[in-house]
Structures are given as C-alpha cells and as structure tokens.
Amino acid sequence: MLQLTYKKFLSYYNESLEPQIRSTLSSAKQTLTNASAMLTKVKQFIPQATDKLTQAKNTLGTANHAIQKIQTEFPTLSAKIKELANKLRTLEEEADIAEIVQLLKNDVNAERDFFEEPIKLKEHRVFPIANxxxxxxxxxxxxxxxxxxxxxxxxxxxxxxxxxxxxxxxxxxxxxxxxxxxxxxxxxxxxxxxxxxxxxxxxxxxxxxxxxxxxxxxxxxxxxxxxxxxxxxxxxxxxxxxxxxxxxxxxxxxxxxxxxxxxxxxxxxxxxxxxxxxxxxxxxxxxxxxxxxxxxxxxxxxxxxxxxxxxxxxxxxxxxxxxxxxxxxxxxx
Structure with missing residues (x-):
C-alpha cells in the first residue's frame, strides 16, 4: 500500500507539481530579467534626472528671487496701475477709445506719407522761370x-x-x-x-x-x-x-x-x-x-x-x- 501511495505521489509530482514549479521558476526568472533591464534603464536615466532636478532647483531659486522682487515693488506697481486706470477712465470720458484703437490699427507708413504729402500735385507751369x-x-x-x-x-x-x-x-x-x-x-x-x-x-x-x-x-x-x-x-x-x-x-x-x-x-x-x-x-x-x-x-x-x-x-x-x-x-x- 505504501508503494501505491508513492506511485500516486510520483505521478502527481510529474504531472502537476513539477510543471507548476517549472512554470513558477520560469516566471520568476523572466521577472528578474525584466527587473534587471528596468534597473539598467533607470540607472541610465539617473544622470538626466539629476540634471533636471538641478535645473528645477535653479529655476525655483530664480523664481523665488523674482517673487521677492515683485513683492517689494508691488506697492509702487499697484499705485501706477491705479493711476493708469484713472487716466484711461478719464480718456474714455473725453474721447472715444474705439476711434483711438482704430487709428492705431491703421498703416503707420501710409499715414506718414499722407501727412508728408496730403495732396499730390501735377504741376504745369504756364510762365516758367529758370531759377x-x-x-x-x-x-x-x-x-x-x-x-x-x-x-x-x-x-x-x-x-x-x-x-x-x-x-x-x-x-x-x-x-x-x-x-x-x-x-x-x-x-x-x-x-x-x-x-x-x-x-x-x-x-x-x-x-x-x-x-x-x-x-x-x-x-x-x-x-x-x-x-x-x-x-x-x-x-x-x-x-x-x-x-x-x-x-x-x-x-x-x-x-x-x-x-x-x-x-x-x-x-x-x-x-x-x-x-x-x-x-x-x-x-x-x-x-x-x-x-x-x-x-x-x-x-x-x-x-x-x-x-x-x-x-x-x-x-x-x-x-x-x-x-x-x-x-x-x-x-x-
């Protein structure tokens, strides 16, 4: 009976357990291979990541300095903006901003040529004098x-x-x-x-x-x-x-x-x-x-x-x- 049990176990091992173990080991080996390839790639990107982090650190430092400067100058800038807004409101009450914008959209060179020579004359001298x-x-x-x-x-x-x-x-x-x-x-x-x-x-x-x-x-x-x-x-x-x-x-x-x-x-x-x-x-x-x-x-x-x-x-x-x-x-x- 012991021999019969041994044969069943051997048959179970050969038919079921060994294929599963082999499959598991093969999967583990593939996983380790993929992990090794991934680690190799990660190792290659580490210097680039270091550079990006360094650049990001410098950018943050510059941005921090700019923010501090803006915070320092903000009261003056705010006062100028308010003054400009008041002038724009005054200008809007006294003149038509739409007309000014339209004027600014015009061709500057054409406007200049017009004011330089508003009328093109065709001269015909009836009594010419030499000089x-x-x-x-x-x-x-x-x-x-x-x-x-x-x-x-x-x-x-x-x-x-x-x-x-x-x-x-x-x-x-x-x-x-x-x-x-x-x-x-x-x-x-x-x-x-x-x-x-x-x-x-x-x-x-x-x-x-x-x-x-x-x-x-x-x-x-x-x-x-x-x-x-x-x-x-x-x-x-x-x-x-x-x-x-x-x-x-x-x-x-x-x-x-x-x-x-x-x-x-x-x-x-x-x-x-x-x-x-x-x-x-x-x-x-x-x-x-x-x-x-x-x-x-x-x-x-x-x-x-x-x-x-x-x-x-x-x-x-x-x-x-x-x-x-x-x-x-x-x-x-």
Missing part, C-alpha cells in the same frame, strides 16, 4: 535804377549857378531832361547786362529794356523833384523812400507775409508796380497786368511833375532861405 536768380532779377533791376538816380543826384547839380535868363520852371524841366538822359544810359547798361552778361533767361528781353526805360523816367522824376524842391532834405527823403520800398514792395517776400505797416503802404510805393511790370517781362507778359502797372506808374510820374511845376518856385525859395540861415552853423552843405 531763383532769374526770379529775383526784377527786384534788383528796379533797385539798381533807383540807386542810379540817387547817384546822379549826388553827382550833378539840380540848379544853375549864377545869373541865368531861364525861369525856375524852365530850369526844372531842363535839368529833368538832363537827369533823364543819364538815367536812360544807366538803365540800358543795367537791363542789357541782365540779358547778356548775367544770363537772366528773360522771356521778353525787348520789353524788359523798354519797361526799364519807362521805370527809369518815373524814378528819376520822383528823385529829381524831391531834391529840386527840398534840396538836401529831398535827398534824405529819397533815401527814406528807398528803405521803405525795399522792405514794403514785396520784391523778396510776398506782401501777405510782411508786417501790417508794410502791407498798408505797399499800394503807395512805386517799387510795387515797377517790380510787377519787370516780372511780366521776365516770366511772360499778361498785358492786363502790365497796363495796370503802367497806369499807376504814370500816376506817380504825373503827381511829381505837378508837384515840381507848381511848388518848386515857392518851396525852393523857402528852402534856399532856410539853408542860407543854417550854413553858418556848419551843419548842412
């Missing part, structure tokens, strides 16, 4: 003619010395013709020099010369009459007129940009119409403008002719009497 020098030629030509008249007055005498058979009016007109002749010569030199020597690029050179001669006649009449009637005081008046006309005639700047005083006296200055007439010859003639300037200049000429004709005898005698009294003071010539 700045040509544009200034009328002013300096007129100025030269007036200065030439002043020089003539300084060099030549307006009266005849000693006994003469001619009346004061005859002397007035005779000397006027003499001064006008010299003034014409000076004006021819000035205008022809502008055309050929300075290369003024003048559109109507013949009219430029003719207008210059006419202006010369008007100017020499004005200056000569002042000196013939008032003597040395007339020379001072001619110089004062020159100064006022340089500033108030609009020869260098538009009349609208001048001070109010010069804007008021501008229509009463011979330079105003003389410069305008010469500009017509330089840039291109508009005859309606030329005739208007011609009428005004003739008016100046006529006024001073009448002034000399009727008042020279009366005023020149009084001025001569006055100068005779003052010569003893060694002040006047």
């Amino acid at each position: 700045y020098g040509t544009a200034m030629t009328p002013f300096y030509t007129v100025l030269s003619i007036w200065v030439g008249c002043l020089l003539l007055i300084s060099l030549l005498s307006v009266n005849l010395h000693g006994d003469t058979p001619y009346s004061i009016r005859e002397i007035y007109f005779g000397r006027l013709l003499t001064f006008a002749t010299f003034s014409f010569i000076q004006t021819l030199i000035i205008t022809i020099g502008d055309i050929f020597l300075v290369d003024g690029s003048i559109q109507a050179p013949a009219y430029f010369i003719l207008f210059g001669l006419f202006i010369s006649l008007v100017f020499v009449t004005v200056v000569y009459t002042l000196v013939a009637v008032f003597g040395n005081v007339g020379k001072a008046l001619a110089i004062v007129m020159l100064v006022l006309q340089i500033a108030g005639s609009g020869g260098t700047y538009p009349v609208e940009l001048l001070p109010r005083f010069f804007q008021l006296i501008n229509p009463f200055l011979p330079f105003t119409y003389a410069i305008e007439m010469m500009r017509e010859a330089v840039g291109g003639i508009i005859w309606s403008t030329v005739w208007m300037d011609l009428i005004f200049l003739l008016g100046f000429w006529f006024i001073f002719i009448l002034f000399g004709f009727f008042l020279k005898k009366l005023l020149s005698e009084k001025m001569e009497h006055f100068m005779n009294k003052t010569r003893g003071l060694d002040i006047f010539h």
